[in-house]
Amino acid sequence: MVLSVSEQTFTQEVLESPIPVLVNFEAPWCGLCRIIHPLLLQFQAQCGEEIKLVGINADQNFKLSTTYRLKSLPTLLLIENGTLRHRLESFGGREDLRLALEDIKASYRSCPEIYKSPKTADLEYRSA
Numbered sequence: 001m002v003l004s005v006s007e008q009t010f011t012q013e014v015l016e017s018p019i020p021v022l023v024n025f026e027a028p029w030c031g032l033c034r035i036i037h038p039l040l041l042q043f044q045a046q047c048g049e050e051i052k053l054v055g056i057n058a059d060q061n062f063k064l065s066t067t068y069r070l071k072s073l074p075t076l077l078l079i080e081n082g083t084l085r086h087r088l089e090s091f092g093g094r095e096d097l098r099l100a101l102e103d104i105k106a107s108y109r110s111c112p113e114i115y116k117s118p119k120t121a122d123l124e125y126r127s128a
Contacts (some may be wrong), residue, residue: 003056007063020080021052027059030073042099050108
């Protein structure tokens with residue numbers, strides 16, 4: 001399940017998050033948003049506690065949509081320590097998105113221990 005974030009909870013859930021956050025700007029009428037949703041859920045399951053996934057209804061949160069200058073939906077933003085690190089928009093389909101998500105995931109698999117949960121770090125230590 002994806003955590004739904006609004007303008008009221010954005011600062012706490014995204015900008016002040018201790019782990020990187022993948023923000024999915026979407027809308028109920030957006031067909032591609034619905035198509036990629038299962039892929040995002042799979043990404044969330046694979047990343048566990050390393051990257052947080054949240055969804056924002058772009059129509060209901062116009063101020064955020066304007067702040068991040070959305071040009072198309074869906075738009076995915078990776079925000080780390082309150083800073084925009086990566087932007088995914090206008091991708092050609094599921095495969096383009098899957099490859100981009102794999103790149104993001106790989107970059108955080110090799111990230112500093114601060115982003116790894118104790119369980120994940122312990123498992124990696126045992127497998128080494």
